[in-house]
Amino acid sequence: MRHETRIAVGPVQFRIGSDWAEPIAALERLYAVYPKDGMRPADATVRLFAARPWRRWLRPSVHIGGDFVVPDALPLPLPMGLLAAEMAMNLQVALGWRRHMLLHASAVARDGRALIMSGESGSGKSTLAALLGEGGDWRLMGDEFTLIDPADGDALAFPRAVSLKNEAIAEVAARVDAARLGPLLAGTPKGDIRHLVPRADAIAAMHEPARPALLLFPRFGGESAVEPMGEGEAFVRLTEASTNYVALGEAGFAALTRLVRETPAFAISYPDSEAGIGLVEHLWAEA
């Protein structure tokens, strides 16, 4: 393709090709501090392309593809190329990765132990992880995917640039160096989006596994509440949050069973981030 770059996030080496220079330049700025290994072959290929040659210039719209293609994925206008790249990278991992069990969950680690947060879009799992990752002793492992190693049950990081949405943008932007923020992408199909580059120590430690110690299922809104969750419910919720649970077969079942048996789980509700972080720290202290 005309323009290309390579990015390594956690265990996945991406090769990203594009019909336009802009999304590649934006990615290279956002991922500038990530380690590079130019000699390593790519695990996953991502393509950002124009459906027709003239659509490179005329109302340019970015289709996403690569090793795996979702036929009805809607294209995005060129100024949202960075979001298209993010979606395309997620898609390739979600559909193609088999080494680990993928959980659609955010995670942070402290002292080699991991806190994993799973929830629907809007549950606040990304914002909580981003805020925890900024303050104090936590290392951000990822805001989108957490990888579970079927061999030993460890959690592995996938610390891509955090995708901050809507109100979370101002909340996080107030606490971090502006140099770590990507451009504001206003009015995307997912609302306003701005990317946050994780802290340098989190990126440097991205290959260090952490032992799952606490599973949370956050829900943003309502009074502060904590409810212990049984193994069965946690198991079912996590099968729904995994993109490759079925494809892994027995190994996936064994990994997930072990995770819910060995890790205490809670559903939490919280009215604002401060209360959410308070609940998390409280549960962590007991875990």
Add this chain to the structure above:
Amino acid sequence: MSAVVALVDLLAGRRDPAKLARPDWDGIIGVARSEAMLATLAFLLEGAALPPTVAALFADQRMAAKVAQTQALWEAEMARRALAPAGVEFVLLKGAAYAVAGMACAEGRQIGDLDILVLASDIRRAENLLLKAGWEWVKSDPYDDHYYRAHMHELPPLIHKARDRMIDVHHTILPRTHRITPDALALMSDAVRSADGYAVLCPADMAVHCAAHMLADGDLQGGLRNLWDFHTMTRDFVATDPGFWGKLDGRAALHGLRGAVHRAARLSRDLYGARLPQGWDRHDPVDLWFRRRLFARDDWGRVTNPLLEQAFYIRSHWLRMPPAMLARHLWTKWRKGS
């Protein structure tokens, strides 16, 4: 070096994987994924000297392919439980058949839908038994439903409501409206048993079906994979039965598919280095277009020659139905906007 050429060379054993550099692997892995052959390559290169990250990716692929095959064969077992008690005999086709027969091409081969063949006289019973056992219609469109039943070689696809897996129930191996009419009764009556009791086509019919599926019915999507099936199965059948090529020729003639079978053999010679006996080892200038179509992928896994791809798509429809019917069919589909 083009990645698709490098992939074919690796499969044919003409290229040393230890001599490949990073940019080569990028393209080879991308193209192999596009052709649904990454796990096949991973099995073939098991134990070869590979860059560590490629070796790790290939190990993932082998493991995932084994799980996928177990899951696909479970569907065969489910079909057996639905059909066998009522006495409906069925023959496994394609990927599931290769797997139960323990064939080399089954290693790493993706198995999508379960394809089975039943006698035309059993097709209604098979349909009812499957519906009773939890499969249901995928298409609710009356035109499509009618089209399948009137003109195709299979029922409209059925999907299992709990397991979300598809089954294609065939009564022959080419559409009814195709210019060629294979002998479906002979396919069924000469089927053989696999070790775990499934019926599969006899070796010659299996190769005929593989060639028919690739060259007489399809538009060469996934052609490299289908050709790999044909190449490895004929190679292994000949190894156990030196008279295999002669039997294949006779069987292909019986089904009216000598042209497709001979072309498949020539293409597997040209791409994968198959050794052909006299009478097969010929040259046909038209093969050039097939080779071009099979090699039409760039290093990003994209089809490089959309016109050629389109031409093969039209050809597949041209073979499938007479012109007036094709016109009617396309008109109806166009009006419905699907």
